[in-house]
Amino acid sequence: MTASPLCDNPLLDLSGLPRFDAIVPSDVQPAIGKLLDDCRALIVRLTTEGATTTWDSFAAALSDGLEPLSRAWGVVGHLHAVNDVPEWREAYNRMLPEVSRFYAELGQNLKLFAAYQAIAGSAEYARLSPTRQRIIDNEIRDFRLAGAELRDDQKPRFQAIAEELSQLSAKFSENLLDATNAFAELVSDEAELAGLPDDARQAAAEAAEKDGHDGWKFTLHMPSYLPVMQYADSRRLRAVMYRAYATRAAEFGAAEFDNTPLIGQILRLRREEAQMLGYASFAEVSLVPKMADSVPQVLAFLRDMAIKARPFAERDIADLRAFARSELQLQDIEPWDVGYVSEKLLQERYAFSEQEVKQYFTEDKVLSGLFEVVETLFGVCLKRDNAPVWHEDVRFFRIETPAGELLGQFYLDLYARETKRGGAWMDEAITRRRRSSAAAATDPIQKPVAYLNCNFSRPIGNTNGQARPATFTHDEVITLFHETGHGLHHLLTRVDELAVAGIHGVEWDAVELPSQFMENYCWEWSVVQGMSSHVDTGHALPRALFDKMLAARNFQSGMQTLRQIEFSLFDLLLHSDFDPAGERSVLDLLGDVRREVAVLVPPEWHRFPNSFAHIFAGGYGAGYYSYKWAEVLSADCYGAFEEAGDPFDQNTGQRFLSSILSVGGSRPAIENFRAFRGRDPQVDALLRHSGMVSV
Numbered sequence: 045m046t047a048s049p050l051c052d053n054p055l056l057d058l059s060g061l062p063r064f065d066a067i068v069p070s071d072v073q074p075a076i077g078k079l080l081d082d083c084r085a086l087i088v089r090l091t092t093e094g095a096t097t098t099w100d101s102f103a104a105a106l107s108d109g110l111e112p113l114s115r116a117w118g119v120v121g122h123l124h125a126v127n128d129v130p131e132w133r134e135a136y137n138r139m140l141p142e143v144s145r146f147y148a149e150l151g152q153n154l155k156l157f158a159a160y161q162a163i164a165g166s167a168e169y170a171r172l173s174p175t176r177q178r179i180i181d182n183e184i185r186d187f188r189l190a191g192a193e194l195r196d197d198q199k200p201r202f203q204a205i206a207e208e209l210s211q212l213s214a215k216f217s218e219n220l221l222d223a224t225n226a227f228a229e230l231v232s233d234e235a236e237l238a239g240l241p242d243d244a245r246q247a248a249a250e251a252a253e254k255d256g257h258d259g260w261k262f263t264l265h266m267p268s269y270l271p272v273m274q275y276a277d278s279r280r281l282r283a284v285m286y287r288a289y290a291t292r293a294a295e296f297g298a299a300e301f302d303n304t305p306l307i308g309q310i311l312r313l314r315r316e317e318a319q320m321l322g323y324a325s326f327a328e329v330s331l332v333p334k335m336a337d338s339v340p341q342v343l344a345f346l347r348d349m350a351i352k353a354r355p356f357a358e359r360d361i362a363d364l365r366a367f368a369r370s371e372l373q374l375q376d377i378e379p380w381d382v383g384y385v386s387e388k389l390l391q392e393r394y395a396f397s398e399q400e401v402k403q404y405f406t407e408d409k410v411l412s413g414l415f416e417v418v419e420t421l422f423g424v425c426l427k428r429d430n431a432p433v434w435h436e437d438v439r440f441f442r443i444e445t446p447a448g449e450l451l452g453q454f455y456l457d458l459y460a461r462e463t464k465r466g467g468a469w470m471d472e473a474i475t476r477r478r479r480s481s482a483a484a485a486t487d488p489i490q491k492p493v494a495y496l497n498c499n500f501s502r503p504i505g506n507t508n509g510q511a512r513p514a515t516f517t518h519d520e521v522i523t524l525f526h527e528t529g530h531g532l533h534h535l536l537t538r539v540d541e542l543a544v545a546g547i548h549g550v551e552w553d554a555v556e557l558p559s560q561f562m563e564n565y566c567w568e569w570s571v572v573q574g575m576s577s578h579v580d581t582g583h584a585l586p587r588a589l590f591d592k593m594l595a596a597r598n599f600q601s602g603m604q605t606l607r608q609i610e611f612s613l614f615d616l617l618l619h620s621d622f623d624p625a626g627e628r629s630v631l632d633l634l635g636d637v638r639r640e641v642a643v644l645v646p647p648e649w650h651r652f653p654n655s656f657a658h659i660f661a662g663g664y665g666a667g668y669y670s671y672k673w674a675e676v677l678s679a680d681c682y683g684a685f686e687e688a689g690d691p692f693d694q695n696t697g698q699r700f701l702s703s704i705l706s707v708g709g710s711r712p713a714i715e716n717f718r719a720f721r722g723r724d725p726q727v728d729a730l731l732r733h734s735g736m737v738s739v
C-alpha cells in the first residue's frame with residue numbers, strides 16, 4: 045500500500061526552511077490542491093452569515109490562512125525558475141491555472157470586501173495601529189479599483205473591458221514579435237560588413253546558412269540589430285535596419301501586425317474603465333496606489349528635470365556632431381548614425397576594455413566586499429549558514445545583530461545554468477511576521493528568508509585542472525549590489541504584519557529605491573579598491589582605470605535623460621489629457637512632446653508608439669515615469685551620505701535603516717522619505733551623479 049500523497053509531503057511542511065532536499069515534482073499537485081481547498085474553506089467560514097469582522101477574527105485570520113498557499117506555491121515557482129527541467133515545468137504549469145484562478149476570485153470576492161469595509165467602519169478601526177489601518181485601507185482601495193463598488197448593472201461592462209484589455213495587450217505583444225520576426229536583411233557583399241565585430245559576423249553567417257542562403261542575415265532582434273547600429277561602417281545597412289526597426293507593427297508592414305488600431309482601442313477602453321470608477325483619466329487610476337500624488341505633480345517633475353538636463357543634452361549632441369564632422373567626415377548626423385558615431389566617440393574618449401576590468405572582480409573578493417559594505421553600513425553581521433538547497437552551486441547565509449540575534453537568511457545562486465531563467469532577481473521564501481499561533485511560544489517572530497539569483501559565469505577549470513575563480517564585469521557587480529538592495533529591504537524589515545513587511549505593500553514607483561541605492565557603492569573608490577583583486581596578480585583595480593570607468597558612466601547622460609523623459613511624458617499625457625476619440629492623433633501628441641523636450645527628433649515616418657510595449661502590453665501604462673522617479677529617490681538618499689562626508693556614515697546608515705529599509709510598506713513611501721531626508725525629494729543629487737552639473 046502506498047502512503048497518501050499528503051502524508052509527509054515536504055511541500056506542506058512549513059515549520060522552517062523549504063525542504064529542497066526532499067521536495068519532488070509529484071508533491072506539487074496534492075500539496076497545492078490541499079492548500080487551495082483549505083483557503084477556500086477558510087474564506088467560506090470567514091464570510092458566512094454571522095461571522096464576526098474584527099481585526100483578529102477576520103483580517104489576521106485571513107492573512108494567516110492564506111500564507112501557507114503563497115509560501116508553498118512560492119517554492120514551486122522558485123524551483124520552476126531555477127530548475128526548469130521538464131518534470132518541474134509540467135508540475136508548475138499543471139497547477140498554475142488553478143492557482144491563478146484562486147487569486148483572481150479572491151480579488152473579486154465582494155464578501156471579503158464587505159468584511160474589510162465593516163472593520164473600517166467599526167469603532168475598532170480607530171484603535172488599530174497605523175500599520176493595521178493601512179492594511180485595511182490598501183485592501184479596500186484594491187477592491188475599489190477592481191470595480192467592487194460599481195452598480196450591479198455596470199459590472200458586466202467593467203468585466204468585459206478588463207477581459208478585452210488583457211486580450212488587446214497580449215495581441216499587441218504578439219504583433220510586435222511577429223513584425224520583428226517578419227523582417228530580415230540578407231547581405232551578400234562582404235564589404236558591407238566592415239566594422240562589425242567577428243561574433244556578430246559569425247552569427248549573421250550562421251543565420252543565413254540556417255535558411256539555406258549564402259551571405260549574412262541580419263534581423264531586428266537585439267543581438268543582431270544592436271551591433272549593426274553600433275559598429276557597421278555601411279551607412280546603407282544601418283539605414284535599412286533602422287527604418288525596419290522604427291516602423292515595426294505599423295501601417296507600412298503586414299496589415300495583420302499593425303498595432304495602430306489596438307492603441308486606439310486600448311486607450312478608449314482604459315478611459316472608459318477610469319470613468320466608470322469615477323476618475324477623469326486612466327492616469328489618475330494608475331497613480332492611486334503609487335507614491336506620486338497626482339498627474340500635475342508628475343508632469344511638473346518630468347518637465348523640471350527636462351529643463352535641467354537640456355543644456356547637457358545639447359552639449360552631448362553638439363559634441364557628437366563635431367566629432368562626426370571632424371573624424372568621420374559626416375556633415376549631418378542621421379538618426380541611423382547616432383549609435384555608430386556615439387560608439388566611435390566613446391572609444392576615442394574613454395577607451396578601456398570591459399575584459400580588462402573583469403579580471404579584477406574575482407568572486408570571493410567581490411562577495412567579501414559586498415558583505416563588508418552591508419555590515420558597515422547597517423551594523424549587522426553576515427555569516428555562512430547551512431540549509432537544504434536546490435543545486436550544489438547555491439550558498440546560504442544568515443544576517444545577525446552584533447549580539448547574535450538572527451534577523452534573516454538568504455540563498456545566493458550566482459551562476460547561469462541551462463535550466464535557470466535569465467536575468468537577476470530577488471524573491472521571497474518566507475516573509476517576516478509576528479506569529480499568532482501556538483508556534484509563537486518558542487519564537488514569536490517568523491524570520492524572513494530571501495532568494496538572490498543571478499546569471500553570472502561560473503569558475504572555469506584551467507590546464508592544471510585547478511579551478512580559476514569566477515570573475516565578474518563591473519555591470520555584474522552592480523547587478524549583485526542591486527539585487528542585494530532588494531534583499532535587504534525584505535530581510536531587514538522590522539514590520540510584524542505580513543501584508544506590509546519587507547517589500548509587501550511598497551508603492552510601485554518607490555520599490556526600486558533600496559536596490560538602486562546600493563548600486564552607488566559600486567562607484568565608490570574605497571569600495572572598488574577593497575573588492576577588487578586581479579585574478580592573476582592579486583592587485584587592486586588601478587585608479588586610472590577606475591577614472592575611465594567613471595567618465596564613461598556619464599557618457600551622453602543628458603541625451604539619455606531627455607529620451608527617458610520624452611517616453612514618460614508621452615505616456616502620462618496619452619493617459620490623461622489626450623482624448624482617443626478626439627481630432628488629434630497619438631502621433632500628433634508625440635510630436636508635441638518631442639518639440640517640448642527632445643534634442644534629437646526622429647523622422648516623420650517613425651512609429652515609436654507601435655512598439656512601446658511597456659505601456660500597451662506591460663504594467664507601465666501611465667507609470668513609465670517610475671524609472672526616473674525611483675532614480676531621483678535613491679540618488680537623493682545617497683546624497684545624505686555625501687553630505688555627511690562619508691558613504692559609511694554610521695548615523696546616516698542607521699537612519700536610512702530605521703526610516704526606509706526596515707519600515708517596508710507599513711507607511712507611505714513619501715513619509716519614509718521625509719523621515720529620512722527631512723524634506724521632499726529633489727533632483728539635484730541624480731543630476732550630480734549623472735555628471736549634469738554646471739562647472
Ligand SMILES: [Zn+2]
Pocket residue numbers: 526530556559
Ligand atoms: Zn530592481
